[in-house]
Amino acid sequence: MATKKTSPSDYSESSIRVLKGLEPVKQRPGMYTRTENPLHILQEVIDNASDEALGGYGKSIIVTMNADGSVSVEDDGRGIPVGLHPEEKVPTVEIVFTRLHAGGKFDKGSGGAYAFSGGLHGVGVSVTNALATRLEITVWREGGVHTLAFSGGDVIEKLKSRPATRDDKKSGTRVTVWPDAKYFDSPTIPMGELQRLLRSKAVLLPGVKVTLTNGKTGDSQSWQYDQGLRGYLMEQLAQTGSGETLIPLFEGEQFAGKDADGFAEGEGASWVVAWTEEGAVVRESYVNLIPTSNGGTHESGLREGLFSAVKSFAEMHSLLPKGVKLLAEDVFARVSFVLSAKVLDPQFQGQIKERLNSRDAVRLVAGFSRPALELWLNQHVDYGKKLAELVIKQAQSRLRSAQKVEKKKSSGVAVLPGKLTDCESSDVSRNELFLVEGDSAGGSAKMGRDKEFQAILPLRGKVLNAWETERDRLFANNEIHDIAVAIGVDPHGINDTPDLSGLRYGKICILSDADVDGSHIQVLLLTLFFRHFPKLIENGNICVARPPLYRVDAPARGKKPVQKLYALDDGELEAIEDKLRKDGLKEGAWSISRFKGLGEMNAEQLWETTMNPDTRRLLPISFGEPGVQTSEERFNMLMGKGEAASRRAWIEEHGNEAEADI
Secondary structure, eight states, rough: OSSSSSSOOOOOOGGGGOOOOOHHHHHHOOOOOSSTTTTTHHHHHHHHHHHHHHTSSSSSSEEEEESSSOEEEEOSSSOOOOOTTTTTSSBBHHHHSSTTTGGGGOOOOOTOOSOOSSTTSSOOHHHHHHHHEEEEEEEEEETTEEEEEETEEEEEEEEEEEETTSSSSEEEEEEEEEGGGGGOOOOOOHHHHHHHHHHHHEEEEEEEEEEEEEETTOEEEEEEOOOOOHHHHHHHHHHTOOOOOOOEEEEEEEETTTOOSSSTOOEEEEEEEEEEESSHHHHHEEEEEEEEEOOOOHHHHHHHHHHHHHHHHHHTOOOOOOOOOOHHHHHHTTTEEEEEOOOOOOOOSTTOOBBBBBTTHHHHHHHHHHHHHHHHHHHHHHHHHHHHHHHHHHHHHHHHHHHHHHHHHHHHOOOTTTTTOOOOOOOTOOOOOEEEEEEHHHHHHHHHOTTTTTTEEESSOOOOOOTTTOGGGGGGGHHHHHHHHHHHHHOOTTSSSOOOOOOOHHHHHEEEEEEEEHHHHHHHHHHHHHHOOOOHHTTTOEEEEOOSSSEEEEBBBBBBBEEEEEEHHHHHHHHHHHHHTTTTTTTTSSSEEEEESSGGGGGHHHIIIITTTEEEEEEEEEOOTTOHHHHHHHHHHOTTTHHHHHHHHHHHHHHGGSSSSS
16 A cells, blocks of 8 residues: 555644534444444554555554553654644644544545545544543654643543653654543453554555554554565465465555546555465454455455456366356355555444445445556466465365255145245355245346345235134245245244255345335244244244435535435435535535335345345344343234234334344
8 A cells, every 4th residue: 555645634623524413422432433442543643643654654653551550651653633623622632532534534525634544433542531540641743742631531630731852753643542441341451462453554555554552561563564564464374384375476456546436536545465275264354454354345345356367267268067157156265365455534333434335335446456457467377276276166066965955845845935036055054035026026136136045926916914823724824835835934933843945045134125114024024934943043043134214315525426326215315415414515406216115226226235246235134132022022012903092002112213123
């Protein structure tokens, strides 16, 4: 990743945007950070120092574990602005550490303080401050040394400034944190994780020296990688004993230019990929230097790019044996990689940024990695054939496993319902069945699905309320009969031991409109599964697909090109509109479309928003706490025929709190 300063950026008091409020962090810290230990709140401070280096403004990051239990993070960046904020009329550095949703990373227009950064929620260091008994800041900036101290998020020592002396550094920031033990399961910072985090920063910031110092012993260790991602992956593979790589490391990077179709200038990725035949695989991914331990859409893009390139090579050279069809997991099974993506405005799952959700990241990374690997393979045909051989072995092994399962299921298979559009794969763990509301939506789903592993069963009208229906009367209802036959499991009770060997799909997804009628259909189907197929819920087979209610067409702004954004509900729509306003768009510059139903979506939209495993939002259904008995009582009150009075009383008291779970 490049660390050179590419264009002048005015990082001043007016760069900081304020949105407000800090008390929720103390009330529910788990919503904002991991609470196993204080490492994540320190990571927020380390990320800020890394963002300065990413922008080309720093060459050194020093983390010190002090003898009194505090931790200091120091950089040689520009220093946080300390003048009065133009709107709030208080020192800007104070706002950054005491207000949620305040920071330079909200200034996303051309020439903003941070074009690419990881701390895009704006809750980072304010969360650190809220969960610390004490936090001290020293800023070297504009010929002065500025200090400030907090306790529990409140200012206890106001900003003090003095002229810099000859011994003072020119610019930078040092933040010292005393984490408050009451918010964490353990007050101990896991040194192994901290070392891995700091080492990864050095890998992703070539030329930047990252140092960890133990204040008690005086010991220190530093990381500085001249080879970047390549050297890091080779070191990790050597430590895991994965053996030699099958082909030379495939590495590359590409970033969008000014005229890139659909992407902002500078967006792109760097990657290094290795295939090994044995041993553990190493997989690490980052977005704007933030570790994404649970992966996300950028990893999906790399998988798609690698798969498409290898498949294309194998087909071009006629390497595939008869009857063998490659899948993405065949190519990805023995892959080790380090991936570093740059995304202008990344969307993460939750506040702790463990998984990237940005839909465009799939196309971004796949679009850059596929042609690069295709070119490399066709320039090195011998290596390409060795890789294809490994991938074909994986595919044949997968097919053998699937055939073994098929033999177990082969006896007594019922005739499948005529309206079921089945999938091609026989791999139960991968197959998915969508129970779709209405024939029109079913038509879009059939055209938009991946026919390899996704099956469609359209439902006409609303399913019977099966809460008080006896098991031997269930099949009198055609819809329930078709559902049971399609999934391959007979109705059963919670204490039964049903035969699940006939199960045909690993995921059974309820797909209905994002309106009241759609919610009613969800409830009726969940009632059916809870009452008569509880083992499927217990095994995690039942899910609810979450289609969007709105589409927002946003024009280009700043570095961002024209976008299609989707919102699940009114709350998400409001958040999207708020973001567009902050990007400088005027009211009415964007258009909003409301989907009245799934039938209004074309096949491409339904795939992109609701069915694509890389970009959809799927809600897994499980038994709630404290368990089945409480859930059964709740269902009886909500769905029982003789419970109208108690149902009305409950709705009057809790109607606005209801959620779609069991």
